[in-house]
Amino acid sequence: MxxxxxxxxxxxxxxxxxxxxxxxxxxxxxxxxxxxxxxxxxxxxxxxxxxxxxxxxxxxxxxxxxxxxxxxxxxxxxxxxxxxxRCVVFQEDALFPWLTVSENVAFGARGRMSKSELKSEVDGYLDMTGLSRFADYLPREISGGMRQRVALARVLILKxxxxxxxxxxxxxxxxxxxxxxxxxxxxxxxxxxxxxxxxxxxxxxxxxxxxxxxxxxxxxxxxxxxxxxxxxxxxxxxxxxxxxx
Ligand SMILES: Nc1ncnc2c1ncn2[C@@H]1O[C@H](COP(=O)(O)OP(=O)(O)OP(=O)(O)O)[C@@H](O)[C@H]1O
Ligand SMILES: [Mg+2]
CATH class of the missing domain: 3.40.50.300 (P-loop containing nucleotide triphosphate hydrolases)
Known part of the structure; x- marks a missing residue:
């Protein structure tokens, strides 16, 4: 059987x-x-x-x-x-222009974890996408390819x-x-x-x-x-x- x-x-x-x-x-x-x-x-x-x-x-x-x-x-x-x-990455990065790279990555995950966990998650995804050096830059200060890396990092953090x-x-x-x-x-x-x-x-x-x-x-x-x-x-x-x- x-x-x-x-x-x-x-x-x-x-x-x-x-x-x-x-x-x-x-x-x-x-x-x-x-x-x-x-x-x-x-x-x-x-x-x-x-x-x-x-x-x-x-x-x-x-x-x-x-x-x-x-x-x-x-x-x-x-x-x-x-x-x-289900998270979407579009052709246009749609980042918040007034937030820094790390704030953009953190945005959707706020409230889901403690502040210290969020910081270490953000740092991890910035590292993974090669953006650690640019954490405090604004979207207009980085290249199009880097903006798409931010767009990717900020959806990956949502798992x-x-x-x-x-x-x-x-x-x-x-x-x-x-x-x-x-x-x-x-x-x-x-x-x-x-x-x-x-x-x-x-x-x-x-x-x-x-x-x-x-x-x-x-x-x-x-x-x-x-x-x-x-x-x-x-x-x-x-x-x-x-x-x-
Ligand atoms: N909201 C809408 N109202 C009316 N027609 C629409 C709407 N959204 C898409 N269409 C039409 O549906 C068809 C398919 O559009 P869609 O954007 O899905 O194609 P696509 O394969 O993504 O094209 P592309 O490779 O150019 O991005 C097109 O003829 C488009 O004009
Ligand atoms: Mg299309």
Whole structure:
């Protein structure tokens, strides 16, 4: 007789998501029946052409936008509003300009722990993201790449179950982008973070992802899901898929 072992649910489960927006001329169907799962510790990229609905999908997962159909589950529990179990890093860093780097990192975690714990947590994340020297700087006094490191540190300190990233390095120059990709990889693999990362850049997806979900447009739906084993082989395969869309 089977012991009926109950495997734990995936960290993120997106089931049958559809979404349309009403426009002057009628309804624009943006997402159609999008279903996928992300396991704990996995970094999954959602890759697709501009306008295919990637940001809309991320906002639905974050609870910032409601789907017309479908559900989002975190650890098997349905979620429909924003929560600190799902933190977002957008392309624009959205830091508080009047707070220093360390105050920005501490901001969301205030009240969750004692002052001394908070200080040591902030110091730890500043160190991890290479920002210790800039703790007392204001956002306008540091580079775009450094601001995105602050944006990353201030969500990591909240220890979200799922990290949601919408083209977070899209505005950076190529060199800073590669440095950020390496930093993100080293941190999320060390801390076993679960990440949904949006990009329209094949090279970026191949460089960081365990799996890549490729989306087609009009309406946005999953065209294929590719596991990254050999990076060069996956790169040419993804380019071929993207060209065929
Ligand atoms: N709030 C909204 N109201 C009306 N239409 C919207 C809204 N949000 C998104 N759209 C439309 O939905 C479609 C998908 O937008 P979305 O921003 O999700 O695409 P994307 O894949 O993230 O594109 P990009 O790569 O350019 O960021 C677009 O046609 C966009 O104009
Ligand atoms: Mg977008």
């Amino acid at each position: 089977s012991l009926g072992l109950n495997p734990s649910p995936p960290t993120l489960s997106v089931k049958g998501i559809s979404k349309g927006f009403s426009e002057k001329g009628g309804e624009l169907q943006v997402l159609s029946d999008v279903t996928f799962e992300i396991e704990r510790g996995e970094l999954v990229c959602v890759l697709g052409p501009s306008g295919c609905g990637k940001s809309t999908l991320l906002k639905i997962v974050a609870g910032l936008e409601a789907p017309d159909e479908g559900t989002v589950e975190v650890d098997g529990r349905a979620v429909s509003t924003p929560g600190s179990d 979200p179950k799922v990290l949601l990233m919408d083209e977070p390095f899209g505005a950076l120059d190529a060199q800073s982008r590669e440095a950020m990709q390496r930093l993100l990889l080293s941190i999320v693999k060390d801390l076993s973070h679960t990440v949904m990362f949006i990009t329209h850049d094949v090279a970026e997806a191949v460089a960081i992802a365990d799996r890549v979900i490729v989306m087609d447009r009009s309406p946005g739906r999953i065209s294929s899901i590719v596991t990254v084993e050999d990076q060069a082989e996956t790169h040419s395969r993804l380019r071929a898929i993207m060209h065929s869309l």
